[in-house]
Amino acid sequence: MTSRFAAAGALRAALLSGAALAGLLSNDAFAQPVQSLPTxxxxxxxxxxxxxxxxxxxxxxxxxxxxSTSDVAALLRGLPGVSLYGNGxxxxxxxxxxLGADRVNVLVxxxxxxxxxxxxxxxxxxxxxxxxxxxxxxxxxxTPVSAGGxxxxxxxxxESAPPVFAVPGETVHTEGSLSGFYRSNGRSVTGAAEASxxxxxxxxxxxxxxxxxxxxxxxxxxxxxxxxxxxxxxxLTLGMQRDGHRITVQGGIQTMPYQGFPxxxxxxxxxxxxxxxxxxxxxxxxxxxxxxxxxxxTRHTMNFLEDKGGFTAGGGMPMDTLTTDAGASVKATLQxxxxxxxxxxxxxxxxxxxxxxxxxxxxxxxxxxxxWNVKDGNRNRLGTFxxxxxxxxxxxxxxxxxxxxxxxxxxxxxxxxxWRNPIGMGMMAMANPDAADALAFNARDRGRTDVxxxxxALVRYTPSDTSAIEAGYARKTRSPNLYERYAWxxxxxxxxxxxxxxxxxxxxxxxxxxxxxxxxxxATLALHAADHQAWEVKxxxxxxxxxxxIDVERIGTLGNGFVKLRxxxxxxxxxxxxxxxxxxxxxxxxxxxxxxxxxxxxVHGRNLDTGDALYHMMPLNALLTAEHRxxxxxxxxxxxxxxRKDRVEAARNxxxxxxxxxxxxxxxYEWGGVRVDAGIENLFDRHYDQPLGGVDYADHRAGGSRGTxxxxxxxxxxFIAGMTVKF
Ligand SMILES: [Cu+2]
Numbered sequence: 178m179t180s181r182f183a184a185a186g187a188l189r190a191a192l193l194s195g196a197a198l199a200g201l202l203s204n205d206a207f208a209q210p211v212q213s214l215p216t217x218x219x220x221x222x223x224x225x226x227x228x229x230x231x232x233x234x235x236x237x238x239x240x241x242x243x244x245s246t247s248d249v250a251a252l253l254r255g256l257p258g259v260s261l262y263g264n265g266x267x268x269x270x271x272x273x274x275x276l277g278a279d280r281v282n283v284l285v286x287x288x289x290x291x292x293x294x295x296x297x298x299x300x301x302x303x304x305x306x307x308x309x310x311x312x313x314x315x316x317x318x319x320t321p322v323s324a325g326g327x328x329x330x331x332x333x334x335x336e337s338a339p340p341v342f343a344v345p346g347e348t349v350h351t352e353g354s355l356s357g358f359y360r361s362n363g364r365s366v367t368g369a370a371e372a373s374x375x376x377x378x379x380x381x382x383x384x385x386x387x388x389x390x391x392x393x394x395x396x397x398x399x400x401x402x403x404x405x406x407x408x409x410x411x412x413l414t415l416g417m418q419r420d421g422h423r424i425t426v427q428g429g430i431q432t433m434p435y436q437g438f439p440x441x442x443x444x445x446x447x448x449x450x451x452x453x454x455x456x457x458x459x460x461x462x463x464x465x466x467x468x469x470x471x472x473x474x475t476r477h478t479m480n481f482l483e484d485k486g487g488f489t490a491g492g493g494m495p496m497d498t499l500t501t502d503a504g505a506s507v508k509a510t511l512q513x514x515x516x517x518x519x520x521x522x523x524x525x526x527x528x529x530x531x532x533x534x535x536x537x538x539x540x541x542x543x544x545x546x547x548x549w550n551v552k553d554g555n556r557n558r559l560g561t562f563x564x565x566x567x568x569x570x571x572x573x574x575x576x577x578x579x580x581x582x583x584x585x586x587x588x589x590x591x592x593x594x595x596w597r598n599p600i601g602m603g604m605m606a607m608a609n610p611d612a613a614d615a616l617a618f619n620a621r622d623r624g625r626t627d628v629x630x631x632x633x634a635l636v637r638y639t640p641s642d643t644s645a646i647e648a649g650y651a652r653k654t655r656s657p658n659l660y661e662r663y664a665w666x667x668x669x670x671x672x673x674x675x676x677x678x679x680x681x682x683x684x685x686x687x688x689x690x691x692x693x694x695x696x697x698x699x700a701t702l703a704l705h706a707a708d709h710q711a712w713e714v715k716x717x718x719x720x721x722x723x724x725x726x727i728d729v730e731r732i733g734t735l736g737n738g739f740v741k742l743r744x745x746x747x748x749x750x751x752x753x754x755x756x757x758x759x760x761x762x763x764x765x766x767x768x769x770x771x772x773x774x775x776x777x778x779x780v781h782g783r784n785l786d787t788g789d790a791l792y793h794m795m796p797l798n799a800l801l802t803a804e805h806r807x808x809x810x811x812x813x814x815x816x817x818x819x820x821r822k823d824r825v826e827a828a829r830n831x832x833x834x835x836x837x838x839x840x841x842x843x844x845x846y847e848w849g850g851v852r853v854d855a856g857i858e859n860l861f862d863r864h865y866d867q868p869l870g871g872v873d874y875a876d877h878r879a880g881g882s883r884g885t886x887x888x889x890x891x892x893x894x895x896f897i898a899g900m901t902v903k904f
Contacts, residue, residue, distance in 0.1 A: 244899035257755035258317040263870030275780035276330035288471035291528040293500035297677035306386035306410040308369035311338035322578035340380035340416025362895030365390035380416035395890035396864030402484035403437030403875035421460040440679035440871030530554035553589035584656040629654035679871020738885035753780030769807030812844040837865035850903035862894040
């Protein structure tokens with residue numbers, strides 16, 4: 178039931194599964210010599226439509242990522258259309274085709290994870306350790322409605338490994354692995370363990386991972402403050418199967434004692450997340466059924482780590498959130514005829530959010546009451562879809578889908594630190610705009626219901642065994658998140674606590690925000706050798722018009738170049754293209770196989786109302802990779818080049834960044850159950866600023882907050898070593 182779209186995917190997808198997956202995780206991505214990507218014999222995995230599939234770079238580009246990062250989002254680096262907003266060391270926010278954070282539908286084991294922090298310190302991909310990830314799928318641009326709604330720019334789906342079962346003739350199956358990774362810059366250490374025991378019908382697995390790092394050094398030797406982290410991840414997976422039916426139950430606890438946020442005014446000082454997932458997969462005469470349920474509770478605490486002054490003067494500034502995500506989804510795939518496949522499904526998602534800041538004893542500003550940033554916030558979503566895929570002939574396939582999403586949200590009455598205005602007396606008196614803001618907020622009607630409609634239409638034409646064209650249109654809608662609508666304080670301090678943009682500006686919500694609607698037209702032209710191995714080229718231009726794009730308007734300044742912004746709807750346009758190519762240079766049994774691959778990305782975004790650039794548009798960038806493989810030994814040299822960033826969003830005082838080029842080396846060897854990895858990232862210790870890294874707020878503050886803040890420097894040279902033993 179593999180779709181005819183499977184070769185190039187819904188216009189630009191990169192998929193890692195099976196061997197490639199192993200590749201992602203074990204630096205072995207070109208396991209099939211010279212095959213650029215894990216192909217595409219994707220079984221119609223019941224959870225996702227058969228549509229998504231592979232694209233150029235995947236395997237080789239991702240190889241060794243696991244040894245080089247503790248951040249799941251960073252595993253995606255180098256995939257066409259992917260860029261990353263800088264955040265904490267394990268909490269980058271991925272963007273697809275220039276649209277990031279909430280605008281991407283990020284699913285972890287089929288479930289979205291709502292922001293449980295006003296700075297998105299605990300985004301979806303931070304909730305799973307890289308060593309537990311067994312499958313990563315990226316669908317950018319024209320995304321089938323069956324992949325999800327409430328997003329604009331595509332879907333990133335991360336899955337942990339399915340349960341393993343004993344094969345016929347094996348009474349009890351056991352397997353496991355131990356791995357360790359070390360990265361010299363920031364002295365980062367990761368340890369992970371996995372063990373499974375299974376019969377042919379019941380399976381139990383444990384996964385554990387622990388990772389920590391100190392502050393990293395930039396290329397000029399300077400330590401970049403607030404880049405440390407510490408995270409532990411434990412999960413149990415129970416699987417049961419019989420006669421084409423499978424049930425998986427998974428639960429886990431993630432604890433994060435600290436994570437620094439160089440671009441934020443606050444750091445994460447405790448984050449505990451508990452989750453429980455259940456899944457049923459069944460095969461029937463009529464097709465397949467996939468039902469999932471999920472529950473997650475996250476308790477998150479922020480304050481200042483040592484780099485930002487620690488718990489100074491009476492306890493710093495404690496900030497807390499408690500978030501519950503609960504939901505369920507059902508998808509059915511019906512093979513109506515040899516020509517027609519119908520996918521129908523529905524999902525319900527609930528998020529409950531409390532966000533409060535305890536009073537600080539003795540503080541005039543922060544007391545005597547608890548500040549409620551969001552109280553009893555809730556956001557609910559009911560989605561339904563139908564999608565019809567038809568294979569009219571071997572050359573022509575069409576896909577048509579419609580999705581409805583009803584989103585309703587509300588929040589309770591809030592409270593400022595103090596109702597008095599001004600605060601203090603005499604010469605010390607200070608205006609307290611939060612008191613008036615809270616009164617106005619509590620007096621207004623805050624409940625909102627959005628009825629959203631998404632549409633996807635795609636056609637694929639395969640004129641020969643060396644070419645394919647896909648073209649399509651998608652209308653995708655995202656309703657505002659709870660902070661975009663309900664963060665209410667316009668005070669300098671209260672507003673500067675909200676925002677996930679890494680710019681240290683202040684953000685104020687807007688209950689009257691409308692959902693943003695993206696209309697995207699895109700096409701993918703793919704040319705390749707008949708065997709899919711000798712060479713391939715793929716080009717995907719896209720054009721997106723976003724009606725009511727949630728951008729900002731300035732409502733004040735905070736000093737030192739920082740500004741106060743309110744979320745506001747504007748119309749916007751994004752134009753871009755992704756190009757990927759790969760070629761086998763040489764292959765023989767004696768000296769092995771050589772392969773060259775590259776990916777180039779370009780995007781341009783503009784606010785049509787103000788003429789301003791959109792925020793965090795990645796400048797022209799390219800990743801070139803030369804790889805060699807011989808038996809169990811694989812190596813690569815990467816050249817990562819990024820142009821200077823001149824177009825920046827004036828409204829947010831976004832910093833410009835110079836162009837740069839980095840060289841990375843890696844090699845890995847696998848024999849029997851043992852795998853060894855080594856590498857050097859940023860070989861020449863180049864000093865550079867990350868175009869989407871945000872501002873270097875922690876160093877700015879440590880330097881006395883003088884002048885205006887600069888861009889966050891990237892990591893200097895790092896030596897990498899890793900070892901995995903399977904048993
Ligand atoms: Cu936070």
